[in-house]
Amino acid sequence: MSDPVELVLAIDLGTGGPKVGLVTVRGEVVWWEHTPVPTTVGDGGAHTQDAELWWRVIGESVRRAPGRDRVVAVSVTGQWASTIPVDDQGRPVGPCVLWSDTRGAPYSKALVGGPVSGYAPKPLATWLRRSGGIPTTSGADPVGHLLYLRHEEPDVLARARWVLEPVDYLTMRFTGVPAATLASMTAAWLTDNRDLGRLAYDDVLVRLAGVDGAQLPPLVATGSVIGPVLPEVAADLGIPPAAVAVTGLPDLHAAAVGAGAIGLGEPHASIGTTAWISAPIARKKTDVFRQQASVPGLDNASYLLANNQDSAGRNLQWWRDTTAPTTGYEELLAEAGSTPPGAGGVVFTPWLTGERSPVDDRDARAGFHGVGETSTRGHLTRAVIEGVALNATWLLGAAERFVGGRLDDLRLVGGGARSDLWCQVLADATDRTVVRVTDPWLAGLRGSALVAGLALGALTRDEVRGAVPTDEPFRPDPRNRATYDALAAELPKLYAAQKGFFRRSARR
Template sequence: MAQQYVLALDLGTSALKAALVSFTGAVAGLETEPVPLTVLPGGGAEQNPEDWWNALVTATRRLMARGIAGPDRVAAVCCTAQWSATVAVDRAGRPLMPAISWMDTRGAPDVARLTGGPVSVAGYGVDKLWRWIRRTGGIPGKAGKDSLAHILYIRRAHPWVYEAAHKFLEPKDYLNLRLTGEFASTYEAITLHWVTDNRDPYHIRYDPDLLAAAGLERAQLPDLLPATAVLGRLRPAAAEELGLRPETHVIAGTPDIHAAAIGSGGTRDLDPHLYVGTSSWLSAHVPYLKTDLLHNMASIPAAIPGRYLVANEQETAGACLLHLRDLLADPSGRTPRTQTLSDGRGASTDEEAPDEMTRLINLAAGVPAGSDGLLFTPWLAGERTPVEDPWVRGGFHNLTLRTTRGHLVRAVLEGVALNARWLAEAVDRFVGRRLEPVRLIGGGARSELWCQIYADVLDRAVHQMERPLEASARGAGLLALVGLGELNFADVPELVAAARTFEPTPAHRRIYAELSAAFRELYRRQRGVYARLNRRTAR
């Protein structure tokens, strides 16, 4: 029998990836197509859903034109996408306004009004904390980046859109609507609306009390399915655009964070993975619902039935390195374009970028561990975990006249890893054990230097997974194979191999322990200054 494939579609903030994943879990081919992002004053960030669809069609047709597989050998399509973005659509499925990105913070005041109270803990009313945490395992984030915050913002700032909206959809659910005509979402994807009872992972449902507390209409939210469910078949018009058969199944799919967990090979409980793309997170599947309010972390429903996923996110990781590259670029006026660094939230194609990035990494390789005391704090867009602070900002500390470009680059690599060390200690406490070894995925995992820095800074073994940039797309493909009955989740770890293992360097242990202490002290001492500088201007 000829090899069969899943078409895995991975929509990030800056690019869409289309991949053919074989029934053995291997990525046989991948194409990338950029999508634009509009950043607005006052914390706004928007995208045009039509740009997403056009990128999906372009990347898919280019991939199919390579001749890896004909349409008769594509058994299913499965989407993964950026999470916590919101598309308001009418009854015909047409967007009523641009999609609100996960980066958008304009709903922060709406969340504050919703979750505040006369007696508060960490800025939340005590009664609100009890209501939400007991049923969902978390509570709407104060930064205003959750899907609920986006909908509340639309209701306040665009009331006509709110009234006209037939459904509010996550990005992967909007793509599924275009593919099948079905308005639907999945149990784990709806989590950041904070209106589902998540206490029984096998029976997640909308909760009437939470809907009333949030002020949302159940009718404006999609019906829920397991991530592995067969949502339907391709609409004839969509099949024609993509060059596929109308009989092709469409699997319900899952957000990028959940897909990356599967694509890392870490489907067993407490098998950790560290994703290093534009943003970063350290996660693992667990069998329990739990919340760490102090570190803005919780276990949330996973794409794997009956399991939860430890959820946290560092806002900027690879984005810091890309931003430094752009700052150090040729001052002749050439505007550098962003290079792909992430599975779910990374960017586009610039043939010159890899050479420039390689040059910068090589400069960093010539600098000793610890960057001669230079520290970089990576909070270029505020932070979510291990602290939730929308006002904190990044910077270089302890610059001297001996500081070189190589020092700047290595300090960025180390600063992002130091933030991950801070997070890792919180995650270890959360799960009750030291998580090791760590699977490293995402675009940042392609750098052997960065892999070694992570091993040294975290002081634990790091597995550099094969083809780490494709983890989310691979995860979507593996998820679809489970949905088709071709695999079980227990089979996944054997299908995803490590390219290399990096062990901590004993001689660097003391250096990074000292830098880690200084890193956290910088935050404690300067957070008030950042708040005064940034709260008024909201920049």
């Protein structure tokens, strides 16, 4: 008899809730399930979740998982730029302040705000030179969160031993070890990323940020083994006591691995709740005007292009839930697919919750343009899909300028990639070949497992691309070139024409 296949307990903690899967050390997903969790939205830009609830529903999923007795490693990916205050045992002492929480904006603006693309020249120069990025003036990042807590909820920080990113929080719940990586701490911009071999926070940046460095988790090498799973946790979940946990990764990094795009210049794109276009690059650089940055990558020798469009698949979910809650996505997509490219002249600007890249404008909002009396639901649904693709086209131009070359054969992951229509529209709008990863909504689980496989020596980096299955590519249809070129030119103009309105509306 052959030896039983070794499995990784992979967790992909999206904002909508965790996916939990059992995946082979070479990336084959053998079982998974998803559990939704709610977001609490409050006054002043509050967006929080219950991190203890995450742990509870993850545990319930693991106990239902067939084959959990073959788990050799635990690997976590998911949302980042979120902040969880925990005690010395890793248990939350307050809610998770999500990446979309902007309550720290007044304090972030006071810290780094100014006239150069919204930033003061001196802190901008210091941060970019050292880390490659700077805390956003929107407050929607760990520094903004910590400044908010320090000023508005000091009792929470007083109870906290550590402040952790979600992936590091879950890893600590498994191991009891407080640890982070240059990758997981990227959004805090508190490390000197000129030297990826230096596993330490930058004293200058920590001091400038006004945060307590003693509450930041110790840094370890990305992709390394943190340690064994706690015996009581292994017993409770029914996984072997010999299982170990590897370092958690942001969803950007796990998606790159899950797409098989880890070689220098190999691009991947994601259409999930949000959207991005990324590729590994060789050096640290930043484009503050178009919101592109190279962040610590999958090892100590390379970086990843980081950017983000705040709303992608979220737009279609909003459109369905608001206008046709009893209608399935399949029906809406079929109506859109029967509508010619260009959506009958309707253009949708997909900035439902603001934008980050290639413009940083938290006040921007979505809208339909060109709606007429002959416009149908199919036109408007297609406009939503096209709007996300056109926004990605705008981002692609900034990304290619940043990396200094054409990004083609885009490996595509994320829930939106399940739609053939969306894949084809993206190929047509960008004029790029789109290669959908098989089961694209599971790329985070697959990527997490492959990272564990690399850490355990079950495969090499050269084998990763071949370990990721893909579907038939979607190639641009030249018949649609003129239509989408014209629409792609309109989107930045619509933003420029409306940004004053966005700003005024936000003040009302």
